[in-house]
Amino acid sequence: MKILGIETSCDDTAASVVDNGVRILSNIISSQSLMHERYGGIIPEISSREHLTSIIPVVNEALTEASITPDQLDAVSVTYGPGLAGSLLVGVNVAKGLALSWDKPLLGINHLEGHIYAGWLEGVFEKINTGFPLVCLIASGGHTEIVLMKGHLDYQILARTRDDAAGEAFDKVARVLGLGFPGGPEIEREAVGANLEMDPFPRPSVKGSLDFSFSGLKTAVVRRAESEGFYPQSQEIAPSSEQVREYSAAFQEAIVDCLVSRTISAVEQYGAKGILIGGGVAANSELKKMMHQMSRTPVIVPRPSLCTDNGAMIAAAAFHRLKELDVSQWDLDAIPNLSLT
Numbered sequence: 001m002k003i004l005g006i007e008t009s010c011d012d013t014a015a016s017v018v019d020n021g022v023r024i025l026s027n028i029i030s031s032q033s034l035m036h037e038r039y040g041g042i043i044p045e046i047s048s049r050e051h052l053t054s055i056i057p058v059v060n061e062a063l064t065e066a067s068i069t070p071d072q073l074d075a076v077s078v079t080y081g082p083g084l085a086g087s088l089l090v091g092v093n094v095a096k097g098l099a100l101s102w103d104k105p106l107l108g109i110n111h112l113e114g115h116i117y118a119g120w121l122e123g124v125f126e127k128i129n130t131g132f133p134l135v136c137l138i139a140s141g142g143h144t145e146i147v148l149m150k151g152h153l154d155y156q157i158l159a160r161t162r163d164d165a166a167g168e169a170f171d172k173v174a175r176v177l178g179l180g181f182p183g184g185p186e187i188e189r190e191a192v193g194a195n196l197e198m199d200p201f202p203r204p205s206v207k208g209s210l211d212f213s214f215s216g217l218k219t220a221v222v223r224r225a226e227s228e229g230f231y232p233q234s235q236e237i238a239p240s241s242e243q244v245r246e247y248s249a250a251f252q253e254a255i256v257d258c259l260v261s262r263t264i265s266a267v268e269q270y271g272a273k274g275i276l277i278g279g280g281v282a283a284n285s286e287l288k289k290m291m292h293q294m295s296r297t298p299v300i301v302p303r304p305s306l307c308t309d310n311g312a313m314i315a316a317a318a319f320h321r322l323k324e325l326d327v328s329q330w331d332l333d334a335i336p337n338l339s340l341t
Helices: 032-036 044-065 085-102 112-126 168-178 182-193 214-229 241-270 285-294 312-321
Strands: 002-007 012-019 023-031 073-080 105-108 134-139 142-149 154-160 274-278
Touching: 002 044, 002 085, 002 112, 002 154, 002 274, 002 312, 012 044, 012 312, 023 044, 023 112, 023 154, 023 312, 032 044, 032 105, 073 112, 073 182, 073 214, 073 312, 085 105, 085 154, 105 112, 105 312, 112 274, 112 312, 142 241, 154 182, 154 241, 168 214, 182 241, 214 241, 241 285, 274 285
Parallel strands: 002 073, 073 105, 134 274
Antiparallel strands: 002 012, 012 023, 134 142, 142 154
16 A cells, blocks of 8 residues: 655655555655754744745655656545644645545645654564554654554543743754754754763653643753853853853753653553654654663654654555545645644
């Protein structure tokens, strides 16, 4: 069963052809990160315009790389939420047009569900050989959630962020330190080899809940940078390279500690048989290392390029939807605040 997956929820235009929800025949991604880097964050209007320019060439390249023609596809799938409204609309309307013209079923897929099903790509889940229920940590620039996956397509939200998402906090702290965008890879790179002699940053928690809160952690970084005189940034004072490394390592350690501890707690509370990590922050090496060290159950993590936004994860989720004949109607619309449950 060969499915075309289209993903345009944020700033990456992506399309992929996946066979039986596992085997990736193509996975094309056109990134806008260099364009948004000058602004230190994503500009929604620019993002949607770039999707308009890139989406048809990206889809054509995905079909060419997969050595497949439209008549050989079994379905067309697309992210319809959550995400940026303008970006989602581009993907949804193009997918509807392609499905209609090719006479193929259309499947609207939740972006978060896509990140979960990235764990099935390339047979990663099968190699781990675990079962349900799974605790899924989805951590990205726009989302930080813990989800109990009781079975295929069966979810319960256990925790979410009360304010900033983990990836968003990485981006904001990177700006404080004068680093580039996106902030996660920049901070991870600077943290390597740091001495970590500075006082640790706080680990914010929400009493009586597994929920996350990263706004206070971000503020703690800002206040310490202000006290040391290099924030707000000026030409006269800039953080030293050692300060940037120390701040990066201490902040990354705090974020990872929060993510891992809550996830492990969820496993213990709900008797999960494994942990699955998805989303751009899941590509962080320290997060993966600590999760493997702290967990008594198997940990499933896609390779880094499948943690970030891609079309293959959308096609993988669509495979399971199509098996249940859960297809979308032609009035499918973008839903920016779409919930997983």
